[in-house]
Amino acid sequence: MKQLMGCAAAAALLLPATGAQAARDYVWAAGSSTVFPFVTRVAENYAKKTGSKAPKVESLGTGGGIKLFCSGVGDAFPDIANASRPMKKSEFDQCAAKGVKDIVQIKIGFDGIVVATDKEGPSYNFKLEHLYLGLAANVLRGGKFVPNPYTTWDEVGSGLPGNRIQVYGPPPTSGTRDAFLELGIEAGARKFPTADELRSNNEKKFKEMVDPLRKNGWIDAGENDNAIVQTLTKTPGALGVFGYSFLEENMDKVKGASVNGVAPTAGAISDGSYPLSRSLYIYVKKAHVGVTKGLPEFMQELVSDAATGRGGYLQSRGLIPLPQSQHDAQKQAIAKLTPMARPTS
Structure with a gap:
């Protein structure tokens, strides 16, 4: 009962906003497949605590x-967008063009992107440049970009297993894909002076040459990361790319590769030493606060110590908690509903 009273008191700080066209009697969140299990768990707890209808949570990929979310204001559009990367400037502008303004950005924790294989398969210790050379459609040879000629991992780097390059990963709509491109593929390409110089002089051209993934080795596997895990257990030698939480849930089936000598662990993701680490976000329409039933209380549950705090119930699901000072700052952001600034990129 005290918890409910506390939730209600906190919700009182969230002033009703105007601009929404109609009210729903449930909260609607859509987006990242990585954030999906975390927000789903919060939705279940929120429904149990309040007796309200459980929020609708959809896994559509961050994009x-x-x-x-950016398509409009009102009950025909989500209240919340779940994202495994920051919102882009182009997306922010698309929101504004549709009247979606005063967006509140909340960071809920950290996650790592894992390159995994079947538990019984060989172990991998990748360097970032191996990921680029193995998976990009165009790679540097002799200082020039050429179509990727590599067919097995031992051709990419000495000491890697001789398995065929066959990697199942998220589609272009996925934030996991976006983050993997930035943290893995682009970072690997920048190990080569020609690519690093190109990025400094012409970032758009750099992305055009580096970001496309090969079609004969990378397989778009949809937004269901559990399906990728199942594929790895049935496809000896194949690799999969997905969020750390799915590795933690399936340690009996798959194992994660090291990157630059660092294994994907909660500690290495939290301190940033694991190269494929990232932050997870939710975006909230301020115009829906005070209009969609239960939205303030649900937001409070999302940033509560019980959910996203250190030792909270989402930590057991694989979420890496924020440092306490950052976690407290997210609570303040929810209380004040401070709109985010336009992204710079």
Whole structure:
């Protein structure tokens, strides 16, 4: 009962906003497949605590969720976009063009992107440049970009297993894909002076040459990361790319590769030493606060110590908690509903 009273008191700080066209009697969140299990768990706890209808949570990928979120204001559009990367400037502008303004950005924790294989398969210790050379459609040879000629991992780097390059990963709408491109593929390409110089002089051209993934080795496997895990257990030698939480849930089936000598662990992701680490976000329409039933209380549950705090119930699901000072700052952001600034990129 004290918890409910506390939730209600906190919700009182959230002033009703105007601008929404109609009210729903449930909260609607859509977006990242990585954030999906965390927000789903919060939705279940919120429904149990309050007796309200459980929020609707959809796994559409970060890009798909933000696109739907930015399509308009009112009950036909989500209240929340779940994202495994920051909102882009182009997406923010698309929101504004549709009247979606005063967006509140909340960081809920950290996650790592894992390159995994079947538990019984050989172990991998990748360098970032191996990921680029193995998976990019165009790679540098002799200082020039050429179509990727590599077919097995031992051709990419000495000491890597001789398995065929066959990697199952998220589609272009996924924030996991975006983050993997930035943290893995682009970072690997920048190990080569020619690519690093190109990025300094012409970032757009750099992305055009580096970001496309090969079609004969990378397989788009949809937004269901559990399906990728199942594929790895049935496809000897194949690799999969997905969020750390799915590795933690399936340690009996798959194992994660090291990157630059660092294994994907909660500690290494939290301190940033694991190269494929990232932050996870939710975006909230201020115009829906005070209009969509239960939205203030649900937001409070999302940033509560019980959910996203250190030792909270989402930590057991694989979420890496924020440092206490950052966690407290997210609570303040929810209380004040401070709109985010336009992204710079």
